[in-house]
Amino acid sequence: MFLAIKEIKHEKLRYGLIVLIIFLISYLIFMLSSLAIGLSSQNTQAIESWNTQRVVLNKNSNINMNQSVLTKEDLKNFKMTKKDAVVGELGIVAKAKGHQSVSAQFLGIKKDQFIYKDQDLVAGKKAKKTNEVTVDSSFKDQGYHLGDKISLNGSSKKYKIVGFVNNAKINIAPIVYSRFATWKKLRMAAPNVAASAVISQNSKLDFNYKDAKTYSVEKFISELPGYTAQNMTFDLMIGFLFVISLIVIAVFLYILTMQKMHNFAVMRAQGIPSKTLISATISQSIILVVIGVIIGLILMWLTALLLPDAVPVKFTPLIALGGTVGMLLMGIIGSLIPIRSILKVDPAKAIGE
Numbered sequence: 001m002f003l004a005i006k007e008i009k010h011e012k013l014r015y016g017l018i019v020l021i022i023f024l025i026s027y028l029i030f031m032l033s034s035l036a037i038g039l040s041s042q043n044t045q046a047i048e049s050w051n052t053q054r055v056v057l058n059k060n061s062n063i064n065m066n067q068s069v070l071t072k073e074d075l076k077n078f079k080m081t082k083k084d085a086v087v088g089e090l091g092i093v094a095k096a097k098g099h100q101s102v103s104a105q106f107l108g109i110k111k112d113q114f115i116y117k118d119q120d121l122v123a124g125k126k127a128k129k130t131n132e133v134t135v136d137s138s139f140k141d142q143g144y145h146l147g148d149k150i151s152l153n154g155s156s157k158k159y160k161i162v163g164f165v166n167n168a169k170i171n172i173a174p175i176v177y178s179r180f181a182t183w184k185k186l187r188m189a190a191p192n193v194a195a196s197a198v199i200s201q202n203s204k205l206d207f208n209y210k211d212a213k214t215y216s217v218e219k220f221i222s223e224l225p226g227y228t229a230q231n232m233t234f235d236l237m238i239g240f241l242f243v244i245s246l247i248v249i250a251v252f253l254y255i256l257t258m259q260k261m262h263n264f265a266v267m268r269a270q271g272i273p274s275k276t277l278i279s280a281t282i283s284q285s286i287i288l289v290v291i292g293v294i295i296g297l298i299l300m301w302l303t304a305l306l307l308p309d310a311v312p313v314k315f316t317p318l319i320a321l322g323g324t325v326g327m328l329l330m331g332i333i334g335s336l337i338p339i340r341s342i343l344k345v346d347p348a349k350a351i352g353e
Contacts, residue, residue, distance in 0.1 A: 014256075015288060018248075018249075018252050018288050018292075019288055019291050019292045021248055022245065022248070022249070022288060022289055022291075022292030022327070022331075023291075023292040023293075023295045023296050023299075024296075025241055025244060025245045025248070025292075025327075026245070026292055026293045026297075026323060026324075027295075027296040027299055027300055028241055029238055029241050029242070029245075029296075029326070029327070030296055030297065030300040030315065030319060030320070030323050031300060031303070032234055032237055032238050032241070033238060033319045033322070033323060034300070034304065034313045034314055034315040034316075034319055035234070035312065035313055036230075036231065036234035036235075036238070037314045037316060037319065038311075038312030038313045038314035039172065039230060039234075039312050040227070040230075040231060041312070041314055042169045042172045042312050043169075043170070043171055043172055043221070043224055043227050043230075044170070044221055044224075045167040045168065045170065046107075046167065046168055046169060046170040046175055047170065047217065047220070047221060048167070049120065049168070050085075050114070050115055050118070050201070051201050052199050052200070052201065052217045052220075053200060053201050053202060053216075053217055054200040054202060054205040054206075054214050054215065054216060055197055055199060055200070055214070055215050055216075055220045056070070056075075056078070056197060056200065056205075056207055056212055056213070056214050056215075057070070057196075057197050057212075057213060057215060057220075058070055058211050058212065058213075059211055059212070059213035060211060062223070063215055063219065063220060064223065064225070065089045065196050065197045065220075066089050066090070066091055066105070068089075068196045068197055069189075069193055069196065070193075070195045070196065070198070070212055071192045071193060071194055071210075071211070072193075072194045073192065073210055074194065074209060074210045074211050074212040075198070075209075075212060076209070076210075077207075078198065078207055078209070078212070081202065082114065083114070083200055083201040083202045084198055084199070084200045084201075084202065084205075085109065085110065085113035085114050085115045085116075085198070085199050085200075086109075086110060086180065086194065086195035086197070087107055087109060087115065087196055087197050087198070087199055088107065088109075088180055088183035088184065088189075088195055088196050089105055089106070089107055089108075089196040089197070090105070090106040090183060090186055091103075091104075091105060091106075091173075092104055092105070092106045092152045092153050092176065092186070093152070093154070094135075094139075094150045094151075095151050095154070096144060096148045096150045096151070097149075098143075099142060099148070100142055100143075102139060102142055102144075102174065103173055104135070104136075104173050104174045104175065104176050105170055105171070105173045105174070105175050105176070106152065106175075106176045106178065106183060106186060107176070107177050107178075108178060108179060108180040108181070108182055108183020108184065108186075109177055109178075109179070109180060110179075110180045111128070111179070115199065116177075119134060119163075119165050119168075119177065120165060120166040120167060121134070121163050121164065121165055121166075122164050122165065122166045123137075123146060123163060123164045124146045124161070124162050124163030124164055125162050125163050126162070126163055127162055127163065127177060127178050127179065128162075129179070130178070130179045130181055130182045130185075131158070131159055131160060131182075132159065132160050132162045132178065132179075133150070133159045133160070133161055133176050133177060133178045134161070134162060134163035134164065134165050134168075134176075134178075135161055135163075135164060135165065135168070135174065135175070135177070136164070136165055136168035136169055136174030136175050136176075137164045137165065137166055138174045138309075138310075139161070139164065139174060140164055141308075141309060141310055144161060145161070146161055146162065146163070146164070147160065147161065147162075148161045149161075150176075152176070152186060153186070155186075159176075159178065159182075165177065170224075171224050171225060171226075171227070180195075242326050242327075242330055245327060245330045245331075245334075246330040246333055246334050247334075249285060249288075249289070249330060249331050249334030249335065250333075250334035250335075250337040253281065253284070253285060253335055253337065253338050254337055254338045254341070256338075257338035257341055258338075258341065261341070278339050278343075281335050281338060281339065282332060282335045282336075284335070285331045285332065285334060285335035286331055286332065286335075288331070289327050289328055289330075289331035290328070292327075293323070293324050293327050293328075296323075297320055297324070300315055300320075301315065303315075
């Protein structure tokens, strides 16, 4: 450790550049991880807020609630409990005079069921009438206020915003909640249509009848449009960044080691054991990574504070811990690359010179 610190102090510019590169890579890892978690959260906010365990959909809907239609015949033998709630979903465009249009998901729900009762209101009240709606709090960022009247899909009928709800997004789109009867009118559903889905908090539910089929919440989430592809893309990018950090650290340390071979030979001739030189190299790598990652953490924390709410960045302690541990592992592995060269140092060369 002493040798590592001594050399870093002596070659400030050289090692400063390595720290800069490690900082940039770690900051990018933290940013991409936070963005991945933020986007993933916006896909599943509502599903998680409902404490969903199982979802009943039409088996021909490709596990997509927006495409699912359950008839009264499909749910004929379904026994509703306080842990079950029917939902009617419809993709909409909401618009109010003087405001921008918002692409959203309309969810029709029933007053006596848990989705309605458990709405996490941040302002206003729950929708009680068919011409009232509660909307995701992101509508406030678009300039909408309590009492604003919105039209849906360009219809002439107006719906009054009576409340703003927290954590009301599904598949990144904000949710507009209203009465179940309103959903039926908007969808122009046939009399025999019962719902788009049944959301259940019962993890043991297994209802399969006619065209109705039960899916686990994990399966339902994984089939959300773009959800799996989005997560895999971010995972691949983050993985490549870790590999790049490993290569950068290994290459820099290897080059520096080659430049110091004469010094190592002299130290070996003086009786300094190889394990001391190896320990100094590994310590040097750890110190550089720690400094770079700490700077990256500080800047990422400031970035998360300064970014507007519209940017879906969610910097969590788990991301900080995972990124830090990952970078340290890459640093340690990268420092092992030059060890073979250090072990082959011949003290006789130093004595001969």
